[in-house]
Amino acid sequence: MSKGGKRSSKKSAASKRTAASKKMAQTSVRPQPSQGRANLELFGTSLAVLILALLLGGLVVSDPTRGTATHAWEHARTVLAGWHAPIPVSAQTWKAWMHTMHRFTSACFFLPGARDATVAGALWQSFSALWSYELDKYERSPYDVCFAVTWGLVLLVVRTVLMRVLLLPLAQVLVRRPNGAPRDVKSVERFRRKVHRFAEQGWILILYAMSLVLVVAVARRQPFWLWKPEQLWLQYPRTTMDALTKAVYLWEASNYIHQVFVINLEERRSDFWQMLTHHIVTLFLIGGSYMCCFHPVGIVVLLLMDPADVCLSTAKLLKYMGWQTLCDIMFGIFMIVWVITRHIAYLFVWWTCYKDAPALIRFSDRLDVVSGHALTPMSYIVFLVLLAILQAILLVWFGMIVNVAVRVLTQKGAIDSRSDDSDE
Structure with a gap:
């Protein structure tokens, strides 16, 4: 083989190495599918945590035994009265809204459809009811x-x-x-x-x-x-x-x-x-x-x-x-x-x-x-x-x-x- 042939083969080998290194560099810059899946999983989990936090917050706020919703309505009425503005929601309407919210959020975390209303109230009562053999304890519910x-x-x-x-x-x-x-x-x-x-x-x-x-x-x-x-x-x-x-x-x-x-x-x-x-x-x-x-x-x-x-x-x-x-x-x-x-x-x-x-x-x-x-x-x-x-x-x-x-x-x-x- 002539010297020119050797130089050309060396040039071609060098060009292949250069092309391969460029390809590896381009590949390393691209985001990996696994990383995209991890980001998607993190986003989905964060969204789920946000929804659960809102539901738990609604459950706590609307709990009639705590009276948080009633105090909030009273505070809003007092503040608006100082501004000489009427409160847009009556106490009866606000109470009905909170009742609906509490029924919805309770059904999200506790078994709905209890035939005895006292069953679906406290966490321990709901847990202890699981081991009851009473066949007519619960019925189907839209919730x-x-x-x-x-x-x-x-x-x-x-x-x-x-x-x-x-x-x-x-x-x-x-x-x-x-x-x-x-x-x-x-x-x-x-x-x-x-x-x-x-x-x-x-x-x-x-x-x-x-x-x-x-x-x-x-x-x-x-x-x-x-x-x-x-x-x-x-x-x-x-x-x-x-x-x-x-x-x-x-x-x-x-x-x-x-x-x-x-x-x-x-x-x-x-x-x-x-x-x-x-x-x-x-x-x-x-x-x-x-x-x-x-x-x-x-x-x-x-x-x-x-x-x-x-x-x-x-x-x-x-x-x-x-x-x-x-x-x-x-x-x-x-x-x-x-x-x-x-x-x-x-x-x-x-x-x-x-x-x-x-x-x-x-x-x-x-x-x-x-x-x-x-x-x-x-x-x-x-x-x-x-x-x-x-x-x-x-x-x-x-x-x-x-x-x-x-x-x-x-x-x-x-x-x-x-x-x-x-x-x-």
Whole structure:
């Protein structure tokens, strides 16, 4: 090769290095998607905190036992009288406004719909009422939506606090680091993703373990058993319920409301739309079954959903910690639990909805939500279709689970098929 050829090759190599350095500089200037997600999460949590603070402030100010609203009206009347100006709101109107505000804000934090007005007053009374076995303690209320949405915001705030204070620092310690010091950007980014996903799975494990305990506590009070499926439909419509059943049912709605927010804050996964559809369908099932007094069926379905989620989150945590053998064992347990609860038992529940409901309950001509008798031919079909859609989504996920199982059997180890990183 001639000297000119060598110089030209050196020039081309130098130009490539220059172009690569410029590209790296441009890339470093761009905001990273993870940072944008973190900013979005911080903004959403701050907005939730602001809304909760306003609701708590309204609850305190409008509390008739404190008399804060009355003192405020009296003070405003005195000040305006000094200016020789009439107060624009009468005492009666102001009292009516404060009564409405207190009823609304109380329903946001305490169970609405108590048949005995003294139940929904003090915090301790509301908490102690949860353990009462009186089946006619509470009834449905239009303010139940306020309770579900408010506690969805509370869960969003609790998640952010736990992620930053406990779960992310814990993940930094427990997540297995790559061999050697990670010097390249890709290794550092991969480790950062594993740390963040470990924290996310830690929160999911906490959430669904708590949900499973609460749903089991409610299910123990139900007369339904596998050999007595007709108990789901006898005495329909049950318009009243005990405090714990109502609290857990509305809390489950809060859980999925908060997850609709969270799924848009996390990094997009390959099954984002399936997951979003699952949450929305579940919310429709929870809300519709509650409104139409199908909540005994809802309790059974919730009981079937939670065990597999607990097992899956545990398997993922073991995976991120580098304990592959324990991860594979837990994944095998997860598969067994999934098939039994989400396919076999779930289809049994769907069948009893299809067969026993029209046999034991007389169809109504119109949807009468007030009386609770909402089983019409249309609501019956919609209910079955939503349950079938949920099962279809579960079957899609089961296909992903089978792919992971094949990897385990071929000694490749379980991986998260939802991840956008093939190394995870």
